[in-house]
Amino acid sequence: MSAIVEQVLSLVPAGVEAEVTVVEHASAVTRFANSYIHQNVADTGTRVTLRLHAAGRTASGSTTTVDAAGLARLVERLTATAALLPPDALWAGVAPAGSLDPAARDGFASVDPATAAATPAERAAVVGAFVESAKGLLAAGYVRTSTATATFGNTAGQSLRGGYTEASLDGVARAASTDGGPADGVARATSRRLADLDGGLLGARAAAKAQATIGGVDLPPDDYEVVLEPQAVGDLLSGLSFYVFNGRAFAERRSFARPGEAQFDGALTLVDDALAADTYGVPFDAEGTPKRRTELVRDGVTQGVPHDRRTAREVGAESTGHSNGFGDTFGPMGTHLAITPAGGPAATEATGPVVDSDVAALVAGVRRGLLVTDFWYTRVLDPRSAVITGLTRNGVWLIEDGEVTAPVRNLRFTQSYPAALAPGRVLGIGAHAHALVERYSGAAHRAPALRLASWHFTGGASG
Structure with missing residues (x-):
């Protein structure tokens, strides 16, 4: 247990239950625009x-403020605040003492030392490869390590410690438009490793997609069969x-989820697993409960929803x-969702708008439809x-x-995400899952x- 955690707990009055989390973070970003690096920023705290x-x-x-005076003020402030609040009938107590499940990965298995120590020059090398492979198109974006x-x-004596590293590249290539x-x-x-980011491959992919969007045509509003690339599926998740x-929406009967019912296509299995080898994160939640693989949908049948101690x-x-520390506001939810992929040979790169063989295989079965790269500015109309x-x-x-056959101008959609995955609606699943980072959460x-x-x-x- 860190000295800060011990110090805070020592200040808590007798008979009061308390839980303390100390997060130490460091993040650095190299941003580029017009094919030049224009900013390096770093933050620790x-x-x-x-x-x-x-x-x-x-x-x-x-x-x-983590000096002795700042920690004392925190305890005093919250002790006084609690006395002014209404009784909490749903308090479930603090998590009991217990170590991480031996079957779960070590608390620091998500840490890559080289990424934690990454320099601006190392991030710049990834940017340079992206820009060079864009073949003269204007490039913009960022490379981040954290x-x-x-x-x-x-x-109650619970004591846990863990950490992770994360590296991301988000880049755009822009071609001259004719329309x-x-x-x-x-x-x-x-990825959890900066070394996994191939700037050259990603720059070439962005450039090929940019060239393939030139001369987009208008299509009328309608229901279209679609192939969603992984980034668009990430928004759906x-x-x-x-x-x-x-869990909060479920407890308040605002959720679509009905455990035990076949609400989704039989091809769909959906899990939340922060302990998977191909993701990153700490192996316990904000209440000190060890994380575990949680089945949400198995073969189309809803299994359950995520919970914190309160829900x-x-x-x-x-x-x-x-628990994410904001349960009363947002509710406990999965932050490591994964759709089980179909499996098969490794995806190979392809030129043009079809990124790899996974997407190409799905496109091959479509008589008439749309291939969609990404969704953005998505907002809920009906939460239930x-x-x-x-x-x-x-x-x-x-x-x-x-x-x-042709690029299409951007379209607005209004779609129930569960309805898009309902029985009989999932016509194909790619062979491989791609790691994604949600840009806001x-x-x-x-x-x-x-x-x-x-x-x-x-x-x-436009409307």
């Missing part, structure tokens, strides 16, 4: 989060996590290790059925008789490409 339960009332807060260490302790709209191609990759597989008590379940509206981005193409999902029977497009990007 320590945040202490405390939740305490006194006389039946719960208060939580945090501080970045590391975090979390230490947890509570008044007045953008001709952008995107390539993204994330984020929507499912926030609105469907969410688990509310519905008579057990915590699945999904997870109806989402948003736009396509960075490349859409018409598919005819198993071939990509930092969730680390893994997604294969998907071929879906229908996606409801309601208009062009």
Whole structure:
């Protein structure tokens, strides 16, 4: 247990339950635009989060002032705050003492020392490879490396420590457009190791997609069969996590999820697994509950939803290790969702808009439909059925008789994400899952490409 955790717990009044998390983080970003690096920034810090339960009332807060006076003020402030709050009837107590499951990976298995020590020059080398392989197209984006260490302790004696590193590249190549709209191609990759980011491969992919978007045509609003590339599937997973597989929404009967029912296509198996070898994160949640692999959907049948200690008590379940520290606001949700891929030979690169053989195999079965790279600016319209509206981005193409035939201008959609995955709607799953980082929450999902029977497009990007 870290000295800060011990110090905070020593200040907690007798008879008060408390849990303390100390997160030490360091992040560095190399940004580029117009094919030149224009910014290197780095940030380090320590945040202490405390939740305490006194006389039946719960208060939580945090501080970045970690000297003795700052920690004392945090405890005093929350002790006073708790006395002003209403009774907390759903308090489930702090997590009991216990170590990580021996079958789970070590608390620091997600740490790559070389990534933690990455220099601006090393990130610049990845940027340089991306720009060079873009073959003269304007390139923009960033390469980021970050590391975090979390230490947890509570008044029941639970003590855990873990950490991770993360490296990401998000880059765009822009070609000269002939139709007045953008001709952008995107390539993204994330890993716990900077060495896994191939800037040359990603730059070539972004450039090929940009060239293939030139001269986009307008299509009328309609329901189209679609092949969604992994980045678009990542947005679908984020929507499912926030609105469907969410313990708070489930407890309040706002979730689409009904365990035991065949709500999804039989081809679909969906898990949340922060301990998988191809992702990163600490192996315990904000309440000190060890994380574990959680089945959400198996062969189309809904199995359950993620829970923290509070929502688990509310519905008579057990915590699945999904407290995010903001449970009352957002609810416990999966941050490491993964659709089980079909499996098969390693994907090979291809030129043009079809990124690899996984996508090409799905496209080959489509008589008429659309190939979609990415979704963005997605917003919920109906949380209970997870109806989402948003736009396509960075490349859409018409598919005819198993071939990509023409670029298409961006489209707006309004679609229930669960309905798109309903029985009979999943027509194909890519052979391999791709690691993704959610740009706002930092969730680390893994997604294969998907071929879906229908996606409801309601208009062009302008309306």
